[in-house]
Amino acid sequence: MKLAGLRSVENAHDESIWAAAWVPATDSRPALLLTGSLDETVRLWRPDELAAVAPPSRGHALGVVAAAAHPSGALAAAASLDSSVRVFDVDSNASVTSLDAPPSEVWGLQFDPKGTVLAVAGGGSASVKLWDTSTWQLIATLAVPRPDRARPDRTGSGKFVLSVAWSPDGRRLACGSMDGTVAVFDVARAKFLHHLEGHHMPVRSLVFSPIDARVLFTACDDTHVHMYDAEGKSLVGAMSGHASWVLSVDASPDGAAIATGSSDRTVRLWDLSTRTAVQTMTNHTDQVWAVAFRPPGGTGVRAGRLASVSDDKSISLYDYS
Amino acid sequence: MASVYIPVQNSEEEVRVALDQLPRDATDILDILKAEQAPLHLWLIIAREYFKQGKTEQFQQILEEGSSPEIDEYYADVKYERIAILNALGAYYTYLGKIDTYLGKIDPNQNKNFTSAIQYYNRASRIDPLEPSTWIGKGQLCVAKGEYQQAFNAFKIVLDDDPNNVPALLGQACVHFNKGENEDQYKKAQEYKNSLEFYKRALRAYPNGPPAVRLGIGFCRYRLGQYDRARQAFQRVLQLDPENVEALVALAVMDLQTNEAAGIRRGMEKMQKAFEIYPYCPMALNHLANHFFFTGQHFLVEQLTETALAVSNNPIMKAHSYYNLARSYHSKRDFEKAGRYYMASVNEISKPQDFVLPYYGLGQVQLKLRDFRSALSSFEKVLEVHPENCESLKAVGHIYSQLGQMDKAIETFRKAARIDPKDSQAFLELGELLISSDASAALDALKTAYNLIKKGGEDVPIELLNNIGVLYFEKGDFEVAEQTFKEALGEGIWLSILNGKIDTSKVDSTLYSVQYRDLSLFQQLEEDGITLELPWDKVTSLFNYARLLEQLHDSEKASLFYRLILFKYPDYIDAYLRLAAMAKAQNNIQLSIELIGDALKVDDKCPNALSMLGSLELNDDDWLKAKESFRAAKDATDGKDSYATLALGNWNYFAALRPDKKGQKLEATHLEKAKELYTKVLTEHHGNMYAANGAGIVLAEKGQFDVSKDIFTQVQEAAAGSIFVQMPDVWVNLAHIYFAQGHFALAVKMYQNCLRKFYYNTDTQILLYLSRTHYEAEQWQDCKKTLLRAIHLAPSNYTLRFDAGVAMQKFSASTLQKTKRTADEVRSTVTELKNAVRVFSQLSSASAYHSHGFDEKKIETHVEYCKHLLDAAKVHCEAAEREEQQNRQRLELARQVSLAEEARRKAEEQRKFQLERRKQEDELKQVMQQEEHFERIKEQWKTSSTNFGSKRKDRLRNEDEEGGGERKRRRGGGSRRRKKDKTRARYEEEEEADYMEDEREEPDEEDANNMVNDQDEEAEKAQDHLAAAGLEDSDVEDDMGEPSSAINRKRRAWSESDEEDEPSQRPLESSPAGYKENSGESDEEMRGKSGGNADVEEDDE
Incomplete structure (x- = not known):
């Protein structure tokens, strides 16, 4: 397995780019790359030439911190620092709704695999909010309890929920928080199951393996990527190699590899059979805030693609094979 | 059996005395001799017989009786026998005196035996001053006393009379030989030649003389370097007297000196033969001892050398014996005894040139016993004789390094390496010495050593590879370093770890938090039958390799290495500390503290562990505990550990800035104390950058920005050199200074560089400083963006x-x-x-x-x-x-x-000429009036706006003086705090x-x-x-x-002034409109304007 650089766009945004997500292909167009930035815009890019699809879409006060696309490819959501989520139609750029549940902030967000629920990490509210995607009503608040062996927590960062991930079967939801704990929920019963321990610093990104609903990857500021058995509560392996915070992790559609982006300015590709870094991309000149594998599907699109975005305002696209 | 017949006086009868049956009491014989008035030569014969039988007392008794005054009187005309008796006594006492001298008991000049001998010879001379045997005796006495010139004179008298007098010739030869032994180099040959000449004359005069003559010839030839002819001489002696020990030994020595196996074997056979013939020849004993030393039979060595010492009189011979003995003990690692015997050996030697080896041995033993000064002087003695002896040079270099005289040590090793560019040891030591002062030169030297050892086909010592690895590591050449460490470690379990074949097996995630203390993995491996061998000499390399892996961010493997070390050597504190540091880096404070606890269990006074514990406690906001830990660390090292002192300094500095205890006095005391501690470290270690940084901060606290800026700049430059020294603090501090002095642009640059260079742009605290600078510089958008980035990093x-x-x-x-x-x-x-x-x-x-x-x-x-x-x-x-x-x-x-x-x-132009001039004049007047009014208003504005300007300046100054100063203090505090105390940042914010x-x-x-x-x-x-x-x-x-x-x-004063100037600006803006009043404006606007004007009037009044 390897990555090969395809194209980079410098100054793709006016400011640092913080979020990236692939919008699945629809009948009328291929999959698009959605990016969000501190410049308060989200933009859409067409692979492989990374051409801007439409003018920048505004309306994201204080900068976009996360973006997610509906599995149908029609809708997308972006969370901004002003604690609101804007849901919009991808093709027309028309706002569908704006979600906020004060005083909860919004951080990571993710549509469930069926596309019926949008999960939003609730920051300081120590919870994950679930929104119904047909009525745009808040349907559940999954609160993260304090772990049994509670650590002294004087900084107020305790259960600040940063990131969410759905399991591929949609039955489980995991969220990462500032203090490093990862909570796993049973979605159907809206019930907290258990914590996955091992990190003690913010877990900014996590993703389930697309081929095994039990396997969860977490990216943490402690420079490690952990591989958990989310059901068995056990740590399968720890991967070290980044020099600084691991900001983002995504699993390849074939489930054989993961990619990580780090504040050490690199993108790494990890072979899961050996759990070692097989490749390190150094094309970015600042923190790499997001990495995203293109989901499979679409007409005649077989090749694997990985996109990364960075504080250096650039987007890079790689061929994954 | 020989007998002596004593004629019975006045008869023809004789008394037969069997010589082997001499009565034990000499008085019996004496009575017979006296009673029968036996001829004196019989007295001599009997006395000599006694002497031969070793009964010296009886010998003495008879001769003394035979030289008594009565005898003198009675045998007044028997001159020769009387002289012979006296000379015999003289010779006897000379012999006694010689023994005394050799045993070193008495100064020759005060030796009673010599005095007695002289007295007898003088008596003999009185009887006949020309008797040659008396002179010969005197000559021999002088030789015994070492007075060669007088001996020469005595023998000369005899030889002048009779040039073929054999004893005199031999005596003279002996004198010359001895002179040759004692003379300086250039005269030696001449003396040996003279000696040889006399021996030859003796041989010519008396061709059947004793083998000793030929022996003398052999020795002279040997000394003159004519080895073949010397060998012939010795062999001739052996033909004449197959049991002549001296000749045997001499030949054996010559055989040994051929330095060939066969020669040595022949030599040793001869030595052995000589020993069998006569077990008391010191030379043979020494050589045999030497031989047995090399064959490792130390018991024989000791016995032989002890015998040799007992029988030997020659100092050099004794020195050899002592040396052999010392060497034997040395090889048995009994250094104290060895040292004593080396010392005894050295004491026998007057000049190191004679026999230099014991000095070397002594030096080695003294080195071993850590008596460096003595060892140094011993080795220097060796170097006097052999100035280019590499072994001694290396020893001297080593001693210098032990004495802390690094420059001399390096110089010495450089010399040794220059003399023998193939001596890997010299390069090795040179390299090790250079490590602390000149890393690249050290690397060169060590690489040379490595290549030499490799070329020699030997195994490269692990230490050498380890050092080379570390040097590459420090150079930042990680790949080569890794290769080197791998080479040092060779085969082992670590390879499986590196290959990822052994990985942290599945663990329950709740247990993962203690993973760094978990050694069960290795237990499991051992149970599975995998041997986990970790020889002690590889531990350091393994540790360094783990450090390298840490540097390469492969902390998982690094932690496995550390744990492997701990599994095998649970006392290896550094491994605990590294694991603790890694846990700390992952913010697993609890685990970190536990690991340090493990380290402290091994050594509760380990300063490093205590210091680290202190900093963790400070992290935890546990001020008192932290201070105690730092104190303990400081005490554990007698205050010599700069880190502990520094940490205490930092503690005081933080304490000074604690917001909850803002006692002015307390703050000053803490600051003063901090400064004192920093200064202390600085005086001990001039190059300590952290102490300099600390001192800089204290100065900045006191507002001495220029001085502290200089310090920070210097520290920043110094820190740029090494990959191990990371001093972002000094960048931040410099930026703070720029900020305090109002150079906002420079401060921004500095903060940004610092963030980028050291923190991968992830430090929110510095981002906060940055935004603060933007705020001060009124760059609101930059300020906001910076803060948004910070929020993104620290949600x-x-x-x-x-x-x-x-x-x-x-x-x-x-x-x-x-x-x-x-x-x-x-x-x-x-x-x-x-x-x-x-x-x-x-x-x-x-x-x-x-x-x-x-x-x-x-x-x-x-x-x-x-x-x-x-x-x-x-x-x-x-x-x-x-x-x-x-x-x-x-x-x-x-x-x-x-x-x-x-x-x-x-x-109007058309109408102009038709209209009345008066109307025109009226209009003009009106305009002038208006202008006057406008001028007045303008004057008003001017005064009020200058007023404003000065007030504004005032304000800026005030802020610089008061607000600026105070702000600075907080900033400075923040920078240090970031390092040790992240949580405190909250207060700061x-x-x-x-x-x-x-x-x-x-x-x-x-x-x-x-x-x-x-x-x-x-x-x-x-x-x-x-x-x-x-x-x-x-x-x-x-x-x-x-x-x-x-x-x-x-x-508030300023805002009041603002109130004044605010409205006064308004009219300025509105005035153009005011002039265009005529052109018509909206009523509303007009009203607004007039309102404003009204305000002005009110304010002015």
Whole structure:
């Protein structure tokens, strides 16, 4: 397995780019790359030439911190620092709704695999909010309890929920928080199951393996990527190699590899059979805030693609094979 | 059996005395001799027989009786026998004296035996002064006393008389030989030649003489380097006397010196034969001992050398014996005894040239016993003789390094390496010495050593590979370093770890937190039958390799290595500490503390562990414990450990800045103490950058920015050299200084570089400093963006949100305050204000489940104020839009007016000549009056605006002096704190927030005033907010205490002055419109203007 650089766009945004997500292909167009930035815009890019699809879409006060696309490819959501989520139609750029549940902030967000629920990490509210995607009503608040062996927590960062991930079967939801704990929920019963321990610093990104609903990857500021058995509560392996915070992790559609982006300015590709870094991309000149594998599907699109975005305002696209 | 027949006096009979049956009591014989008046030669014969039988007492008794005065009288005419008796006695006493001298008991000049001998010889001379045997005896006595010149004279007398006198010839040969032994190099040969000449003469004179003559010839030839002829001489001796030990030994020595196996074997056979013939020959004994030393039979060595010592008189021979003995003990590692015998050996030697080996041995033993000075002088003796002896040079170099004289040591090793460029040992030691001073030279030397050893086909020592690896590591050449460590480690379990074949097996995630203390993995492996061999000499390399893996961010493998070390060597403290450091880096403080606890269990005085514990406790905000730990660390090293001292210094510095204990006096004491500790470290280690940095901070605290800037700059330069020294603090401190001195652009650059260089742009604290600088420089957008980045990095830090809110509010206020603004600007202001309101209201509601430390009322006020500002801005926005439109209209109007004017002028021109001149004059007058009025107003403006300018300057200065200074202190504190005490940053930020808060006051009032001026209908509402601001003002005063209230007063004074200048600016703006009054403006605008003017008048009055 390897990555090969395809194209980079410098100054793709006016400011640092913080979020990236692939919008699945629809009948009328291929999959698009959605990016969000501190410049308060989200933009859409067409692979492989990374051409801007439409003018920048505004309306994201204080900068976009996360973006997610509906599995149908029609809708997308972006969370901004002003604690609101804007849901919009991808093709027309028309706002569908704006979600906020004060005083909860919004951080990571993710549509469930069926596309019926949008999960939003609730920051300081120590919870994950679930929104119904047909009525745009808040349907559940999954609160993260304090772990049994509670650590002294004087900084107020305790259960600040940063990131969410759905399991591929949609039955489980995991969220990462500032203090490093990862909570796993049973979605159907809206019930907290258990914590996955091992990190003690913010877990900014996590993703389930697309081929095994039990396997969860977490990216943490402690420079490690952990591989958990989310059901068995056990740590399968720890991967070290980044020099600084691991900001983002995504699993390849074939489930054989993961990619990580780090504040050490690199993108790494990890072979899961050996759990070692097989490749390190150094094309970015600042923190790499997001990495995203293109989901499979679409007409005649077989090749694997990985996109990364960075504080250096650039987007890079790689061929994954 | 030989017998002596004593003639019986006055008869023909004789008494037969069997010589082997001499009576034990000599008196019996004496009685017979005296009674029968036996001839004196019989006396001599009997005495000599006694001597031969070793009965020296009887010998002495007879001869003394035989030389008594009665005998002299009785045998007065028997001269020769009397002389012979006296000479025999003289020779006997000479012999006794010689023994004494050799045993070193008595000074030859005070030797009684020699005196007695002289007396007998003198008596003999009195009987016949020309008797040659007396002179020969005297000569021999002189030889025995070492008075060779006198001996020479004595023998010469005899030889002058009889040139072929064999004993004299032999004596003379002996004199010359001895002179040769004692002379300086260049005279030796001549003396040996002389000696040889005399031996030859003796041999010619008496060809059948004793083998000793040929022996003498052999020795002379040997000394003269004519080995073959010497060998012939010795062999001739052996032909004559097959049991001649000296010849045997001499031949054996010559055989040994051939340095060939066969020669040595022949030599040893001869030695053995000599030993069998005569077991007391010291030379043979020494050589045999030497031989047995090399065959390792130490018991024989000791026996032989002890015998040799007992029988030997020759100092050099004894030195050899002692040396053999010492060497034997040395090889048995009995250094004390060895040292004693080496010393005995050395004491036998007058000049190191004679026999240098014991000095070397002594030096080695002294080195071993760590008596470096003595060892040094021993080796220097060796070097006197062999100045290019590499072994000694290396020893000397080693001693210098032990004595801490590194320069000399390096020089010595350099010399050794130069003399023998193939001596890997010299390069090795040279390299090791250079490591601390000159890493690249050290690497070169070690590489040379490595290549030499490799070429020699030997195994490269692990230490050498380890050192090379470390040097590459330090150079940043990680790949080569890794290769080297791998080579050092060779085969082992670590390879499986590196290949990822052994990985942390599945563990329950709740157990993962203690993973670094978990050794069960290795237990499991052993149970599975995998041998985990880790030889002690590889531990260091393994540890270093683990360090390298850490540097390469492969902390998983590094931790496995450390744990492997601990599994095998649970006392290896450094491995605990590294694991603790790694746990700390992952923010697993609990695990880190436990690991340090493990380390302290091994050694509860380990300063490193204590220091680390201290810093962890400080992290945990446990001040007292931390101080205790640092103290303990300091005590454990007798205050020699700079780190502990530094840590205490830092502790004091932090303590000085604790916000909750802001006692002025306490602060000063802590600062003083911190400075003292930093200075102490600096005096001990001039190059300690951390201490210098600390000193710089203390100076900055005291406001000596220029000095501290110099210090910081120097430290920054110094820190740039090494990959192991990471000193971001000094960058931050420098930036703080720039900030304090108002060089905002430089400060921004410095903060940014620091962030980029050391933190991968992830440190929110520095981002906060950066935003603060932007804020001071009134770059609101940059300030806001920086804060947003910080929030993105530290989402749970609500203080940052508050600050971002303040920045947006400030930006909006300043835009609204501007006299000229476009509608776009105002519109963006409105958005900004909306965001600010959102941020503040979220903060306010978030406080329900977060104690982020803000006063809710305060936030509330901000929200209200922003909302109010928003309302105001809306109006502004409308006004601005309207103004824009009006501007357009105005331009249109102006164009029309000018067209109309043109038309009118033309018309007037036509009428000009027809109209009355008076009307024209009236008009002129009117204009002049108007101008006068305008001039007056202009004057007014001027005075009021200069007033404003000076006040503004005042304010800036005040801020520099008071506010600036105080702010600085907080900043400086923050920079150090970041290193040790992340959690304390919160306090700091609150202060920050507070500060921004009180900065905020001014726009508050200003804008409120603006409002009053501009919006009559809003007046009431604005009044409310003014009151709110004022209320908050008093809050702040309470918080800040005395000094800040002074600042506030100043500020208020300034805002008052603002009030004055604000309206005075208005007319300026409106005046052009005022002149265009005629051209027609909207009534509303007019009213606004006139309102403004009215205000001016009021204020002026």
